[in-house]
Amino acid sequence: MSNIILSVKDLTKKIKSKTIVDHVSFEVKKGEIFGLLGPNGAGKTTIIRMIVGLINKTAGEVSINGYNLDSKYTQAMNQIGAIVENPEFYNYMSGYKNLLHYKRMSEKDLPNDRIYEVAKLLKIDHALKQKVKTYSLGMRQRLGVAQAILHSPSVLILDEPTNGLDPQGIREFRENLRELTKHGVSILISSHLLSEMELMCDRYAIIEQGKLIHIESMNETTNLEEDLLREVTFTTDDSEQAQKVIKEAKNIPVNVLSPTQISVSITYNEIADMNKLLVENDRKVFEIVFVKKTLEDRFLELTNQSTEVNPL
């Protein structure tokens, strides 16, 4: 069985003469959380709407768990669970009844136990008897995911799912999604919030003006071995002396940040040498801080934008 659950090839959407999505290709693997990241208007929602069959694509191919969206539409759709707009519920019915109603509409003959199973997975089992109108936004969101995965899809697709959630809600939601991946569900998620994507995704694609400009895995973003210059801060007993030692030995710029702190731009592999140099020249080194590259750094490097994307 293939490890690729969702495959998108040359997906394109034109509306009149405007190309909104331009030959976008990516793959989502089993059990991974894959992010579509990009500023407002980049085309993320349009990509998702094409994948879930809400709008027609102009060109390209989508297959979900091996089923081609064009030739095996029903089978492909059965593999998808999605929340593209805010999920709608019957507010005066309980969470359980909402899920039961949804289950009855499902093509699959699902056992009632499946309701408890998904509710437990999303940690709303304690609230199943309560009316949905009493649910917090976070709980409604989780009920939406429970509903979307009721029929055991291979891939869950979420468009900006944390919009409006508070930090605690976002955190819980993140944990819920991670839990789902442990049960083999793959997740495609879109967001313009860099920090959120950084914590949530295993891999992400950057979308800009309808084009996919880069795919990267989160470990690449924080890969310490790569040969890139980073800001490293050394806390020593004497900044002036430390600066002198480094300048004489290495002839590189040294910033004095405080009487005890200096910073230099070096690679990860040079940190140990720099420490040795300072110690051998009688400096006491108390702390070394290596500034890891964040997703925001990568985003700005790749897109050259001053950032429409909220860096929070």
Ligand SMILES: Nc1ncnc2c1ncn2[C@@H]1O[C@H](COP(=O)(O)OP(=O)(O)OP(=O)(O)O)[C@@H](O)[C@H]1O
């Ligand atoms: N039906 C349409 N007709 C014309 N233009 C459209 C249509 N749908 C989307 N667009 C345009 O396509 C571009 C991409 O929109 P899309 O909603 O996919 O972006 P997005 O990355 O999801 O951004 P957001 O986070 O704001 O939803 C935007 O410039 C939008 O105005």
